[in-house]
Amino acid sequence: GENVEQHPSTLSVQEGDSAVIKCTYSDSASNYFPWYKQELGKRPQLIIDIRSNVGEKKDQRIAVTLNKTAKHFSLHITETQPEDSAVYFCAASKGTYKYIFGTGTRLKVLA
């Protein structure tokens, strides 16, 4: 069945360093790849997404890259700040309606 693998499960970085989270999906028909951030005790919220006709997308300190051949996409956070500490989820879907989520990465930014 459809599957999304996400690594690492936990990630600690020093404030100001970069963080990279990687996801691999199984369904080659997937064409939409969002990333959600969930702060402690809060609901998940979309931070960035990418569609399969684009290889990279950037929004300030956050960027996502997509390699369709390898069925792999990654989230890059530069100049990390304490408020970036959260759990990050990747997801993949065909169209924009049924999402399969990864298992999440707990990012800790150390001051």
Next chain:
Amino acid sequence: DADVTQTPRNRITKTGKRIMLECSQTKGHDRMYWYRQDPGLGLQLIYYSFDVKDINKGEISDGYSVSRQAQAKFSLSLESAIPNQTALYFCATSDSYGGPNTGELFFGEGSRLTVL
């Protein structure tokens, strides 16, 4: 502000009891979802609905049922709760209208269910 509201936010119940979690939204979205969140397992899709007459099973529908009472309301039922259904449950909505936010999931605040 348009939002997604879940009730109850916390519930403790006993094995074998029937439980209903309710979700209502004022975002005007046509699509609604129920997800379950367990530590280390991410968000797993239980059921999703594209409109009032369209209900679909997700990855982990066994032991759950849903009802889409109106476009704005989508409830999740556990007919006979068991301890391994202890989890955080999220309702979410999205739209299919083709605007810039089409596809984005908007989550409720979550309902924490404990089955003893």
